[in-house]
Amino acid sequence: MPIKTPFLGTANEFIARHIGPRDADVQAMLDLLGFADLEALSASVIPDSIKGTSVLEMGAGQSEADALAAIKAIASKNQLCKNYIGQGYYGTHTPSPILRNLLENPAWYTAYTPYQPEISQGRLEALLNFQTLISDLTGLPISNASLLDEGTAAAEAMTFCKRLSKNKASNAFFASRHCHPQTLDVLRTRAEPLGIEVVVGDEAEITDASAYFGALLQYPASNGDVFDYRELVARFHAANALVAVAADLLALTLLTPPGEFGADVAIGSAQRFGVPLGFGGPHAAYFATRDAFKRDMPGRLVGVSIDRHGKPALRLAMQTREQHIRREKATSNICTAQVLLANIASMYAVYHGPQGLTRIARRVHQLTAILAQGLAKLGHAVEQQSFFDTLTVASGSQTAELHAKARAAQINLREVDGGRLGLSLDETSSQADIEQLWALFTEGQALPDFAALAASIPSRLPTALLRQSAILSHPVFNRYHSETELMRYLRKLADKDLALDRSMIPLGSCTMKLNAASEMIPVTWAEFGNLHPFAPAEQSQGYQQLTDELEAMLCAATGYDAVSLQPNAGSQGEYAGLLAIRAYHHSRGDDQRDICLIPSSAHGTNPATANMAGMRVVVTACDARGNVDIADLRAKAGEHKDRLAALMITYPSTHGVFEEGIREICAIIHDNGGQVYIDGANMNAMVGLCAPGKFGGDVSHLNLHKTFCIPHGGGGPGVGPIGVKAHLAPFLPGHAQMERKIGAVSAAPFGSASILPITWMYIRMMGGAGLRRASQLAILNANYIARRLEEHYPVLYSGSNGLVAHECILDLRPLKDSSGISVDDVAKRLIDFGFHAPTMSFPVAGTLMIEPTESEAKEELDRFCDAMIRIREEIRAVESGELDREDNPLKNAPHTAAELVGEWTHPYGRELAVYPVASLVEAKYWPPVGRVDNVFGDRNLVCACPSIEAYQEA
Structure with missing residues (x-):
């Protein structure tokens, strides 16, 4: 007689894979703490006043296989078309050894910000390579270790110019109409709370440079032109204004760099150096400037120092200077970089080297020149005389028809206006692509002869602006050009570091939790990676479903009514949250509300963000147990009730405690006309147990790179969406590509869209x-x-x-x-x-x-x-x-x-030094350097790869 066994169903093992302790371990830990079960422990930790506020109504979690199948179905709804939109986003080839050994390697993506330099020498070296790459290409002596995107880098450049410009009489910032439109949108958002007037115009028409404290120019221009800015920069300098130039890195391999024609700042994106389009992010922006301005530069800076043995060692230079630590005196709240993406870009340059990069740039330009010549033969006028990779075509009354024909052929052209369209080529473009583009314009004519044009096509770069200076002469960019060499170099760097793949990283406030492999898999799928952020909406239905579902998931987890996924870092989420509060007050005629109360225990980004949002910070006291002093809060809320805009509070508190009085705290603020911003940095303790949107919060940002499993990547990427109550929903970030057109805080409509599948997978599998x-x-x-x-x-x-x-x-x-x-x-x-x-x-x-x-x-x-x-x-x-x-x-x-x-000269033994516990004998991490000398590094600031001479001497 056959033995009957019940059907076991589809097992969801993911929860047990994500959670470390086994059931017996859980019970042993509970026994030590004196609790019978987890429910009893939770009941003792969560204050009575907020129990039952969680609204986490989700189904059971899916298995890894089922969740991957579900997200694959979503991804398949995205249409992969050929993109010629440009506008700061370009097709690129991620070299396979970089894809496999860096982007998909937990030794790189699970690493933390290199605040402990001794265990971060590998990622610090990769970032130093990035800084050297940027400094070389821009012609400016110092670069930071990356910023969030080109739009926010431009905004940082604007406030940087405001601080340092000697033209103190002006409050106006000139931005060329030739800048990318999304950059101008982010500039306007950032300028308004600070009272800066952004004047967008044609730089050729400027008559009085003294009207501006600074200027932003695009090089090459967004529409394709390559302008000679030397005389204009000199005029701005004569008027004591500073000049920032948004420059394309690939073009800079062939063109005179901004630093050589007088620019004070160069900013831009490193996306086209091997980082997928990803529907807009994450991508590494860059910021380079003059040596005299290095201590005012936003973001992080990698520098060369020595260890206690006198040997070279890398560290974050001027670490205590990080802008967000300066609290209410901060000029920026940027406390992250795009390290993982900057490292991809740096390794792209290492792999290709100066000759390889130049070859790619020349090929892209040659194809663009052939395309332009062919269009002229077909009777279509190209507006540019000089260009690098982008053309604007005067398409007149045929514009709409040409766009329709292109989309029917799965081609996206740039929508300039009703009578013009744009075309941008990149390293993925080919002869077949050029001929397919010509075919859109033929109207029955024969295609131009590609080979004949290629044999005789002249350069269309302006002769006066051809680059004369060398690039990337350092040995690191001239050695690792075979896959074997690059693979070993990446392994050598990773072996220097301590990341989550080696051991626990017990960082309070930073939540270094597991980034499960099944969550990471969809990130590198072409269906998510190869979409342009400004592609027609009908081509991104998969992303639309993904973001709609993720927003609903995050609403369920937080108790809020609406979510914006646009902010691409926690700092940007904070900023967007306070902007929503500010706009809400203004919509009610309460323009005077500009006081932000912040407890003394708050993270430094909070007062920095309030300052950027045009608010004045008033610090409230904490009691001996680290809780908000409610009496002091009540007194200050009452004192400022006519001007009270907001309270920024972290919950659980920055001191790691669930404060009993959180409902009372929220009520005090509301009673005095303010809004409550609850910093979601510690959401890891609340999901499913209590919900900030239900116990008094009006807005919270969430760190998806903390609670919701997006990896830190050595200091970025991050995602910082905000959840809001219904009355703040109309004031969520907008974007030119969205229904609400104004108020962009990031360059792309969904910020770092291509890593959102990680959080979707985590929530879907956990349930x-x-x-x-x-x-x-x-x-x-x-x-x-x-x-x-x-x-x-x-x-x-x-x-x-x-x-x-x-x-x-x-x-x-x-x-x-x-x-x-x-x-x-x-x-x-x-x-x-x-x-x-x-x-x-x-x-x-x-x-x-x-x-x-x-x-x-x-x-x-x-x-x-x-x-x-x-x-x-x-x-x-x-x-x-x-x-x-x-x-x-x-x-x-x-x-x-x-x-x-x-x-060995120490009075203690070698074994005590390196094997203090027996378990280390089996598996020992050896730090590559001794304790790093921070003071030496700051006094002798070197923030690029040492010179060839120094390299040879070493």
Whole structure:
């Protein structure tokens, strides 16, 4: 008789794959904390006042296979057409060794921002290559490590010019009408709250340069022209105005760079250096300037320093200068870069080298010249005399018909106006493409002879602007041109680094959780990667479905009524949120409301954002337990009730605690006419347990690169969408390609659209129950670490029941007095144990903030706790005199392999230095450099690859 077995159905194993602890481990941790189950723990952590506010109504999670099949069906609704739209976005070939060994490699995409330089030398070297690439091509001596997109880089350039221009009488910024339209839109958005007047016009018609404090020019122009700006730049300089130039990097391999014709700033996008279109992002922007302005440059800067052995070592230069740390005095809230994308662009340049890049540029230009000549033979006038890769065709009454014919042939041309259309070529263009384009214009005529034109076509670049200076002479750009060499170079760099693929990264406030492989797979599908952001809407129905569904998912997770996915970083989300509040007040005639209350514990981006949004920051106090001082808040809200615009508050608090009084706090603000902005940085503790849109928030930004699994990529990409209540929905970011045309905060309508599938996959696979369990496990893991370590290091803040939220702060300040050991020493000693340090000295100096996330197994939590306990034992040995107060494993950490085999002069043994616990013998991470000298690096600022001479000497 056959044995009958029940049908098991389709198993969804993903939840258990995402969450680290097994059931037995969960129970063991609960037993230590004294709780019977996760529900009891949650009930003790979440304040009674906000329990039951979660509106997470989602179905059960799907299996990985089912979710991938579902998103594949969505992707198939996107139409892959040939794009000649240009406008700052171009087809490109991502070299396969870069695709496989960098973009798809967790050693690169799971890395964190290189604040700990000793374990970040690989990604720092790749970023230094990027800075060198930008500096070489732009002809300006210093570049940052990337910005978010070309539009926001232009906006940063505008405020940069405002700060540094000697023409203090003017409040007007000139922007050429030849700039990309989306750049002008972002400029207008950024200028309005600051009272800057953006004057868009034709630079050839400027009669009085002294009317402006600065100017933005496009090179080549958006419509294709290559203008000689030398005389114009000189006139602006004579009027004490600064000049920024938005320049195309590929064109700069052939054209005189902006720095050589007098530009003060060069900005632009590195997208066409191997980064897919991705419906608009993520892409790395760049910002380069003169050496005299380097300390005012926005964003991050990689510099060359030395380690404690005197050997070269890289670090983030002027790290404490990061603009967002300057709080209400900040001039920018940018606290991220597009590191993963900048590294792709830098490796694209490394792989192709100067000759390869120049060859690509010449080929693109030659094809464009052939296209132009052929169009002329067909009787169609091209407006440009000089151009690089873009043409504007006077198509007259045939314009609409030509667009229709093109789309029928799955071709997208640029829509200029009713009588003109645009064509931009790129490295993916071919002879067949040119002939297909000609066929649109033939009207029965024979196609021009491509070969004959190619044999005799002259350059259409202006002779006076041909580049004379060399590019990319550094050895790094002249060696790794075979796939074998590049593969090994990428491996060598990755081996220097510590990323999530090696160990837990316990960064409080930064949520370094698992970026599951199944979430990452759709990112590199052509159906998501090869769409132009300004393609006709009917071609992006897959993206439309994806974004509609993702917005609904995020509304369900937060309790808000509407979501915008446009902000492409948490900083941009904050900014868009405050702009929505500002616009709401103005719509009601409350233009005077400009006071933003911010607790003293807030992240530095909050006051920076308020400043950028034209608001005045008033700081409110926190009590001894780290909570908002409600009495002080009430007093200041009342004092400023006629001008109160908003409160910015992080929940759970920056101190890692669910504040009991959050409903009362929100009510105080509302009673005084303000709006409540709840920073969603700590949403990892709330999804499925409580919802900010239901307990008093009017708007929140979400860090999809934290709570919702988009990887950090070494410091970017990020996505920072905002959720709002219904009354703020009309004031969400707009875009020329969307129904609401004004108010763009990013260059593309959906920001970093091509990485949104990651979050869609995560939420779809987890389902409502899985997301809730993830939050509970994040809280459990944090409390387990706090309980294991509290007898060794005081836990600085906790809730009324002695529990923390999803992160805890360890107070190391007493150790400085008792032993001389600093929080820096503990952070560097953790490297010897194979761990990235927790967040240092934020939000309280001399502390470590730890967030384990739900994705770490109990075994890894215990390994980290054992390391921290062993470090405390070493500190006790210093306190007792058993270890020397100055020459000890903590002061000298981290220890390198080179040091181990050299002359050993320390009073402690080699084994204690590098194998402090037995488990390291089996799997040891060796830091490539010793402790980096920050002061030396800032005093001797070098932010590009060393010269060939220095390289040869080394």
